[in-house]
Amino acid sequence: MSGFVRLMRLLLVLSAAQPILPAHSQTFPNQPLKIIVPYSAGGATDLVIRAFADTVRESLGQPIIVENRPGGGTITGMNACAKAPADGYTLCVTNSDSLSFAPLLFSRLPYDPAKDLIGITKVASAPSGLFINGTLPLNSFAEVIAYAKANPGKLNFGSFGAGSVGHLYAEWFRRELQADMTHVPYRGSAQVATALISNEVQIAWLALSNALEFVAAGAIKPIAIDYGTRAPQLSNIPTLAELNANPKSIQSYFGLYAPAATPTPVIERLNSAFTSALRDKKVQEKMATAYFTTNPTTVDEINRFRRDEAEIARRMASTIGLKPVDAPE
Known part of the structure; x- marks a missing residue:
């Protein structure tokens, strides 16, 4: 067998072993992205997103549209995000506690935070x-x-x-x-x-x-x-931990999420763009003026944090005897 034939066969084997990415993943993004904020305009989450939206737009080459969807204690906005097409064009930012505790506070949630959403990166935390x-x-x-x-x-x-x-x-x-x-x-x-x-x-x-x-x-x-x-x-005001009155043993943060079925290459592309923006000194300076500290993470890290938080939340709910009630409209 000639060396050329052996080389061609090797290349065919190697190419067959490589995952074939969907065409959508290879061209992403080719239209504007929307970030759902499950709170009314003017709050801390708006400050966080608008601090880095322009930098992300430059990286992805597409506009970032912020849509405020308040109501139901974040349920309205987060449900809209969870049920959106899993194509990477609809994302959401919320406080981590809302995802950890909502399933314990409310029965019959219209979405399952653990199954219907995937974390892309931590974004920021603030006192x-x-x-x-x-x-x-x-x-x-x-x-x-x-x-x-x-x-x-x-x-x-x-x-x-x-x-x-x-x-x-x-x-x-x-x-x-x-x-x-x-x-x-x-x-x-x-x-x-x-x-x-x-x-x-x-x-x-x-x-x-x-x-x-x-x-x-x-x-x-x-x-x-x-x-x-x-x-x-x-500096003269004590922390809840100092007062022995902290119901949580974890520090809450704002995170960026997408529908769970979003293709992995798209999630990784988004993680790269957003974490790069969060490491930008100008973005960090903007965040600091609103007393926020950026917390970029890998996809694995934020989703591991989510699992740990869910377990802590379950233990806390059990300790105080928290019983779920009907979810607000």
Whole structure:
């Protein structure tokens, strides 16, 4: 057998062993991408996405359209993302806690976060905290909890939707600290901040990016920080961990997701474009002005984090006896 024939046979064997990528994957992207935000406009998630959208657009060569789809405590927007065509053109960004705890808080969710969505990358994290209305004659976490115990149901606890981090804290404080507060869900963090300033609610969980200007104006007061360390901007305010009042042992973050059946080459292309943007110094500087730290990861890393978080969430729900209720409309 001639050397040429042997070479041709070897090449045929090798080519047969290579995966044949769908034509769609080879040409992706060839149209604009849409990122669904399951909160109303003006919140922390909007700040995160708009900080890197232009850089990603330059990398992918296609516009990035941001679509706010609030409602149902992120369920409306995340369901739209999960049920979208799995072609890489519809993505979504949400707080990781919403995916971890929604299945435990609500029965009959219209989508399964574990089965219907795949993580592309972590995006960013930022200090958040518990804030109270500035006119309340209370000045610390201990004073707020003591007041809530002595006056069941008199404090309204605002959150950016059922199933959100704020909802989780309200339940945990009620069950574990016997601090009975009335949970009041809103459609986004901007609405929560407005409600807190107007005293429609007296306590709320907010990202620092939504809260600091109102703290400076005296309209609201910080009582605890939800982060691994104290926030430099509020260095005199203790963390929930310092107060032995942290219901979670994990740090929440914003992540980028796609429908689970999206082809792997497309997911990897998106991961490359978005993580490259998140490592860009100009993007990091933009994020820092809103008190966010970028957290780019591999696809495997974010999905491993998701599995770990789901297990922690299950244990926590069991500890406080959390029972699911009907999902909000």
